[in-house]
Amino acid sequence: MSPHLNAIILAGGSGTRFWPASRRRRPKQLLPLAGRPDESLIAATVRRIEPLVPPERVWIATGATLVDATAAALPRVPRAHVLAEPVARNTAPCIGWATSTIARLDPDAVVAVLPADHFIADEPAFRDVLARAVTAAEGGWLTTIGIVPTRPETGYGYIEVGDAVAEGVRAAVRFIEKPDRRRAEELVATGRYLWNAGMFFYRARVMKEAIARHLPALAAGLARIDGAAATGDEPRALAEVFPSLPSISIDHGVMEKAERIAVVPGQFGWNDVGSWEVAWEMAPHDAHHNAVPDGSVTIDATGNLVKDLSRGASSKRWALVGVHDLVIVETDDAVLVVPRSRVQDVRAVVDLLQEREETERL
Amino acid sequence: MSPHLNAIILAGGSGTRFWPASRRRRPKQLLPLAGRPDESLIAATVRRIEPLVPPERVWIATGATLVDATAAALPRVPRAHVLAEPVARNTAPCIGWATSTIARLDPDAVVAVLPADHFIADEPAFRDVLARAVTAAEGGWLTTIGIVPTRPETGYGYIEVGDAVAEGVRAAVRFIEKPDRRRAEELVATGRYLWNAGMFFYRARVMKEAIARHLPALAAGLARIDGAAATGDEPRALAEVFPSLPSISIDHGVMEKAERIAVVPGQFGWNDVGSWEVAWEMAPHDAHHNAVPDGSVTIDATGNLVKDLSRGASSKRWALVGVHDLVIVETDDAVLVVPRSRVQDVRAVVDLLQEREETERL
Numbered sequence: 001m002s003p004h005l006n007a008i009i010l011a012g013g014s015g016t017r018f019w020p021a022s023r024r025r026r027p028k029q030l031l032p033l034a035g036r037p038d039e040s041l042i043a044a045t046v047r048r049i050e051p052l053v054p055p056e057r058v059w060i061a062t063g064a065t066l067v068d069a070t071a072a073a074l075p076r077v078p079r080a081h082v083l084a085e086p087v088a089r090n091t092a093p094c095i096g097w098a099t100s101t102i103a104r105l106d107p108d109a110v111v112a113v114l115p116a117d118h119f120i121a122d123e124p125a126f127r128d129v130l131a132r133a134v135t136a137a138e139g140g141w142l143t144t145i146g147i148v149p150t151r152p153e154t155g156y157g158y159i160e161v162g163d164a165v166a167e168g169v170r171a172a173v174r175f176i177e178k179p180d181r182r183r184a185e186e187l188v189a190t191g192r193y194l195w196n197a198g199m200f201f202y203r204a205r206v207m208k209e210a211i212a213r214h215l216p217a218l219a220a221g222l223a224r225i226d227g228a229a230a231t232g233d234e235p236r237a238l239a240e241v242f243p244s245l246p247s248i249s250i251d252h253g254v255m256e257k258a259e260r261i262a263v264v265p266g267q268f269g270w271n272d273v274g275s276w277e278v279a280w281e282m283a284p285h286d287a288h289h290n291a292v293p294d295g296s297v298t299i300d301a302t303g304n305l306v307k308d309l310s311r312g313a314s315s316k317r318w319a320l321v322g323v324h325d326l327v328i329v330e331t332d333d334a335v336l337v338v339p340r341s342r343v344q345d346v347r348a349v350v351d352l353l354q355e356r357e358e359t360e361r362l
Numbered sequence: 363m364s365p366h367l368n369a370i371i372l373a374g375g376s377g378t379r380f381w382p383a384s385r386r387r388r389p390k391q392l393l394p395l396a397g398r399p400d401e402s403l404i405a406a407t408v409r410r411i412e413p414l415v416p417p418e419r420v421w422i423a424t425g426a427t428l429v430d431a432t433a434a435a436l437p438r439v440p441r442a443h444v445l446a447e448p449v450a451r452n453t454a455p456c457i458g459w460a461t462s463t464i465a466r467l468d469p470d471a472v473v474a475v476l477p478a479d480h481f482i483a484d485e486p487a488f489r490d491v492l493a494r495a496v497t498a499a500e501g502g503w504l505t506t507i508g509i510v511p512t513r514p515e516t517g518y519g520y521i522e523v524g525d526a527v528a529e530g531v532r533a534a535v536r537f538i539e540k541p542d543r544r545r546a547e548e549l550v551a552t553g554r555y556l557w558n559a560g561m562f563f564y565r566a567r568v569m570k571e572a573i574a575r576h577l578p579a580l581a582a583g584l585a586r587i588d589g590a591a592a593t594g595d596e597p598r599a600l601a602e603v604f605p606s607l608p609s610i611s612i613d614h615g616v617m618e619k620a621e622r623i624a625v626v627p628g629q630f631g632w633n634d635v636g637s638w639e640v641a642w643e644m645a646p647h648d649a650h651h652n653a654v655p656d657g658s659v660t661i662d663a664t665g666n667l668v669k670d671l672s673r674g675a676s677s678k679r680w681a682l683v684g685v686h687d688l689v690i691v692e693t694d695d696a697v698l699v700v701p702r703s704r705v706q707d708v709r710a711v712v713d714l715l716q717e718r719e720e721t722e723r724l
Contacts, residue, residue: 020681297711310674312694317723319382319711321700323688328699332674337690337699338683349659349681361679 001052004108005134008098010198011042011062011070011116012088016350017275017343020334021309024362025065029116030073031309034273034282040073041273042116048123052130053112059083059102060116061094086242092253093218093245095200096211097238100222103204104229110137111207113200113250119282121269129168129266130201136169137201141262142210142255144172144201146194148267152184155274157196157251159263172261175251194265197272200250207254214257221245276327276343280305293318303340304328334361363414366472367496370460372560373404373424373432373478374450378712379637379705382696383671386724387427391478392435393671396635396644402435403635404478410485414492415474421445421464422478423456448604454615455580455607457562458573459600462584465566466591472499473569475562475612481644483631491530491628492563498531499563503624504572504617506534506563508556510629514546517636519558519613521625534623537613556627559634562612569616576619583607638689638705642667655680665702666690696723 013027022028029042036044046058055076062070064084071082083101085094095113102109112134120126129145136143146159157178162171175196179187187193202210212219221241228237246253255261271282283291283305290298292306293313301320307329308316320326327343329336338345353361375389384390391404398406408420417438424432426446433444445463447456457475464471474496482488491507498505508521519540524533537558541549549555564572574581583603590599608615617623633644645653645667652660654668655675663682669691670678682688689705691698700707715723 020679297714299707299710299714312672315695317382317696317715317720319696319698319700321698321707321711322704323699323701326685326699330697333677334679334681335692336681336683337685337688338681339685342684345661345683348661349683352659352661353679358679 001131001134002110002138004106005053005110005112006057006059006102006106007046007049007053007112007114008059008061008095008102009042009045009114009116010091010094011060011066012085012094013117016347018279018329019346019350020331020336020361021307021329026069027066027117028273030066030069033279034119034271041119042070043073044120045114045116045118046074046077048120048126049112049114049130052127052134056081059098061085061098063088086239089242089245089247091198091250092211092215092248093221093242095207095250096215096218096222097225097242099204099207100226101229103208104226107205109204110134111200111202111204112137113198115198115272117273118197119269119271119273121271123268125268126266126270129264129268130199132168133199133201133262133264136166136262136264137203137206139166140203140206141165141169141260142200142202142206142258143169143262143264144255145197145199145266146172146263147197147270148265149188149193149195152181152188153195154178154181154184156272158184158187158193159196161192161194161263161265165262169262169264172255172263175256194263195270196251197266197270198251200255210254210258215246215248215253217246218248218253276305276307276329276338276346277340279307280327280340290320292320296320305340306330363493363496364472364500366468366470367415367474368419368421368464368468368471369408369411369415369474369476370421370423370457370464371404371407371476371478372453372456373422373428374447374456375479378709380641380691381708381712382693382698382723383669383691388431389428389479390635392428392431395641396481396633403481404432405435406482407476407478407480408436408439410482410488411474411476411492414489414496418443421460423447423460425450448601451604451607451609453560453612454573454577454610455583455604457569457612458577458580458584459587459604461566461569462588463591465570466588469567471566472496473562473564473566474499475560477560477634479635480559481631481633481635483633485630487630488628488632491626491630492561494530495561495563495624495626498528498624498626499565499568501528502565502568503527503531503622504562504564504568504620505531505624505626506617507559507561507628508534508625509559509632510627511550511555511557514543514550515557516540516543516546518634520546520549520555521558523554523556523625523627527624531624531626534617534625537618556625557632558613559628559632560613562617572616572620577608577610577615579608580610580615638667638669638691638700638708639702641669642689642702652682654682658682667702668692 015022015027160173297319303325377384377389522535659681665687
């Protein structure tokens with residue numbers, strides 16, 4: 001792959017859906033929620049692109065409070081590549097700043113932007129699709145990957161596919177916000193819409209031009225940061241400028257407006273690991289659909305997820321008798337028990353702890 | 363109360379029904395399963411009779427493997443009063459030996475035999491009944507306490523009540539084994555039957571005579587142990603003699619056969635704490651019938667028992683969402699999750715661990 005290829009891993013996240021495992025200081029991407037039992041989602045993200053992008057060309061965009069934990073999770077990524085946003089301003093400022101940073105070192109850089117917290121089952125197939133997207137980006141296209149839908153999902157945005165522009169690469173006609181159920185069914189039925197998985201590929205130069213054209217306020221801010229970086233004064237400029245940048249997603253701010261947008265359709269067992277229910281689906285199961293620690297005793301128990309992340313987990317024996325379709329998650333300082341069908345209500349627990357000001361458990 | 367009054371607390375127990383809290387080395391009576399949150403059942407047993415029997419006249423009959431833990435749970439009971447049965451031979455040998463031991467020190471002793479693992483809600487009422495039973499025992503009666511039934515329980519034996527022999531004291535006509543459901547309903551309907559709660563009161567001399575008459579093999583064995591004790595050789599005699607003693611309960615071996623058997627009817631919130639279901643019933647509840655650790659988050663959750671006996675319990679937050687009528691018990695090395703309606707199946711977990719030879723968790 002091109003020595004100009006860099007990756008930006010988007011690693012923000014608030015950590016409510018996976019409470020008590022996820023916390024403000026330990027959001028979803030830092031947890032081993034799918035795939036290898038001891039590998040965090042972000043570590044898997046970096047590892048699976050390694051044949052195409054070595055760790056020394058990987059950049060992480062994250063929040064200031066997460067820098068240490070993120071760097072610790074990725075020992076092979078240079079510490080200086082862990083970029084701390086002073087405040088969260090959605091994806092456009094963050095991608096813009098990271099892209100500028102890369103372009104300062106390599107003006108001919110090609111960039112792959114990838115979320116830190118997704119799971120991909122078929123990694124070789126993913127790398128093939130990624131390589132194709134990079135090739136399109138090298139050709140000047142602002143490129144995304146579109147996941148071939150497997151259900152009328154209302155939780156994702158969709159991308160309408162147009163004509164082929166290269167082998168396996170299609171023009172992207174438009175981006176569509178999360179639809180309601182009926183609309184989602186219509187979209188999927190046409191066969192012309194793909195899920196927007198938040199992955200973007202572009203020449204750094206092309207993205208900077210697109211930002212200059214469609215988000216001039218952002219471009220101006222990034223120019224100030226660039227200028228300060230030239231005199232070694234980036235941290236102060238960043239702290240001053242970043243909060244004033246427009247809070248907008250790269251989808252809205254750039255992709256929906258720019259020309260020459262391409263999409264590479266992909267099918268590689270993608271999953272955004274959106275809830276404990278999904279974590280159960282993706283975990284290895286026993287014959288009774290339980291995803292429980294090794295050695296557990298289950299008697300007439302089916303469909304349960306037990307995730308024990310506490311320090312004593314390895315020497316603890318779980319015994320489930322006569323219970324079905326439960327999610328049980330234990331950490332050193334909290335335990336959650338909820339039916340799989342109600343995992344969305346975890347948010348209510350986090351809200352309640354917030355009201356109580358139990359900040360140490362948020 | 364009489365300075366001749368001694369108490370024998372029966373503290374054997376195998377510890378399966380309250381797994382994982384109870385273990386072979388930490389059976390039910392050593393756990394705080396009802397009443398004060400930090401008081402084991404055996405400590406409560408000793409404390410509640412203290413106005414009548416001071417700790418220095420309390421004796422504990424337990425198994426050899428439980429001596430240390432039992433002594434630690436009862437720091438005010440003299441260590442020499444913790445009597446270790448070399449092997450379990452049911453209650454007659456154990457009560458016989460403890461009674462002989464007491465009689466050596468005080469031939470005029472009066473003895474109260476009490477189970478270590480029951481709960482009593484109304485302690486003053488219990489002491490009144492106990493005092494009445496002791497008075498009957500002083501009058502030469504082999505006396506028991508009969509609990510006024512509140513339901514047609516099939517898990518207890520029953521005692522048929524005869525004529526009054528003193529104020530609040532009735533002759534016991536006969537002892538009846540655990541009945542089936544229909545028989546239990548009949549017994550309770552007559553109003554002439556009380557639950558056998560396994561409490562016995564007698565003059566040591568009277569019990570020794572009754573054993574000599576009805577269990578001569580036991581009497582002979584106890585005589586050998588007594589003889590050895592006189593020459594300081596009790597431990598060896600005990601180890602030799604005890605395994606050969608007849609394994610029989612005091613109910614079968616003596617009470618059902620002897621004459622002058624009395625029963626004192628009692629109503630004092632007695633409960634034998636027979637299962638996690640009962641532990642839930644007896645625990646303090648919130649408005650939604652949850653018995654959960656302080657500070658727990660419960661959202662649309664009702665009728666649950668959470669018992670966290672692990673070391674980190676005090677700093678752990680339990681969150682229950684949308685779950686009902688569950689029992690969850692955690693210790694340092696095990697967690698049990700079972701519906702309240704199926705707590706009897708805990709035995710199956712213990713059986714399975716035994717099959718697996720996970721002895722450290724039994």
